[in-house]
Amino acid sequence: MKIRKLRHIDVSEVGMGCMAFSHGYGKIPDETYSIEAIRNAYDHGCTFFDTAEIYSPNLASVGHNERIVGKALKDIRGDVVIATKVMLRGAGFGHVTQTIRSRLEDSLTRLQTDYVDLYYLHRLGGIPVEDVAEAMGRLIDDGLIRGWGLSQVDVDVIERAQSVTPLSAVQNIYSMVERDSESEIIPYCAEHDIGFVPFSPIASGLLSGKITPTTRFEKNDDVRNWVPQLSRRNIEGNQPIVAMLKDFAEAKNATPAQISLAWMLHKYPNVVPIPGSKNKERIIENLNASDVALSDDEFNALEQSLNSLTVYGHRGLGGF
Numbered sequence: 001m002k003i004r005k006l007r008h009i010d011v012s013e014v015g016m017g018c019m020a021f022s023h024g025y026g027k028i029p030d031e032t033y034s035i036e037a038i039r040n041a042y043d044h045g046c047t048f049f050d051t052a053e054i055y056s057p058n059l060a061s062v063g064h065n066e067r068i069v070g071k072a073l074k075d076i077r078g079d080v081v082i083a084t085k086v087m088l089r090g091a092g093f094g095h096v097t098q099t100i101r102s103r104l105e106d107s108l109t110r111l112q113t114d115y116v117d118l119y120y121l122h123r124l125g126g127i128p129v130e131d132v133a134e135a136m137g138r139l140i141d142d143g144l145i146r147g148w149g150l151s152q153v154d155v156d157v158i159e160r161a162q163s164v165t166p167l168s169a170v171q172n173i174y175s176m177v178e179r180d181s182e183s184e185i186i187p188y189c190a191e192h193d194i195g196f197v198p199f200s201p202i203a204s205g206l207l208s209g210k211i212t213p214t215t216r217f218e219k220n221d222d223v224r225n226w227v228p229q230l231s232r233r234n235i236e237g238n239q240p241i242v243a244m245l246k247d248f249a250e251a252k253n254a255t256p257a258q259i260s261l262a263w264m265l266h267k268y269p270n271v272v273p274i275p276g277s278k279n280k281e282r283i284i285e286n287l288n289a290s291d292v293a294l295s296d297d298e299f300n301a302l303e304q305s306l307n308s309l310t311v312y313g314h315r316g317l318g319g320f
């Protein structure tokens with residue numbers, strides 16, 4: 001698999017979102033399956049694994065996902081990049097520097113490692129970003145993290161953070177149907193040597209073409225029940241986008257999910273998507289998007305079709 005840089009951190013150009021092994025997409029697989037799936041991804045060339053302290057069933061505890069990722073990667077720790085996130089939202093988190101350090105120490109224990117490659121603040125939640133940037137700078141100086149990042153932030157916040165401690169990555173929602181970051185954020189990141197890591201790059205499954213208006217999501221812990229593009233009406237409205245992708249995929253002997261990833265890889269050299277799946281085969285399918293090379297003509301045709309179609313539903317950078 002080709003390599004990209006998140007500032008000075010080398011990663012496979014397609015990473016792996018590990019969240020669904022613990023939260024967000026209904027029933028979770030058993031731990032052995034999840035660990036095997038992560039190891040299979042590594043065997044297939046993936047070196048970039050994304051988790052967060054809060055990824056646990058129903059978000060009712062912390063650390064479920066970090067423990068799985070830690071077990072899966074402990075034997076190959078030096079060969080992989082682990083990204084995790086700290087959530088400080090809500091009152092009473094205390095002194096920012098001390099709190100972040102102590103939360104990182106808990107994550108390190110669960111991940112069975114003595115450093116994290118990329119440590120994100122999960123949501124800003126009213127905390128002065130300069131304080132967070134300073135705290136992260138100290139963790140870098142102490143060798144506890146190699147780089148840091150922010151999630152769901154705009155250029156103003158990125159700029160303020162960057163002036164205190166340069167960022168390695170920004171992780172925002174980004175896909176063919178969530179393009180808010182295109183106007184300012186991705187260009188700013190490119191200009192300042194900051195990696196851009198799209199989360200939900202397949203629009204929570206919409207862009208795989210496997211979701212239809214009659215698809216029923218799970219009742220428990222399934223974000224697809226509130227993802228705006230996936231209401232029954234909006235799945236119907238978005239079918240022209242899915243149909244366009246299916247046509248492209250067929251012509252390229254690829255899958256719609258792969259085309260949606262290849263599109264962003266072609267568009268921006270500083271983008272490293274982290275598709276999520278709890279299925280071993282689909283994880284490999286997504287990683288193989290790295291081999292789906294689009295010509296400039298193909299990319300332009302895709303971009304033009306996309307720009308001519310209406311997206312129904314918008315999640316954006318605010319809120320959840």
Ligand SMILES: NC(=O)c1ccc[n+]([C@@H]2O[C@H](COP(=O)([O-])OP(=O)(O)OC[C@H]3O[C@@H](n4cnc5c(N)ncnc54)[C@H](OP(=O)(O)O)[C@@H]3O)[C@@H](O)[C@H]2O)c1
Pocket residue numbers: 016017018019020025050051122151152171198199200201202203204205206208210257258274275276277278279282283285286320
């Ligand atoms: N920073 C943040 O606030 C934030 C928020 C959300 C997520 N994330 C991170 O981003 C990662 C990815 O985001 P995400 O999981 O929300 O969205 P996603 O990658 O856009 O989509 C995941 C959904 O798509 C399905 N899917 C994936 N590949 C598929 C394929 N090739 N064919 C058919 N269906 C496919 C999965 O189903 P199956 O499991 O059945 O394959 C799952 O339902 C997460 O794992 C997490 O690490 C970060």
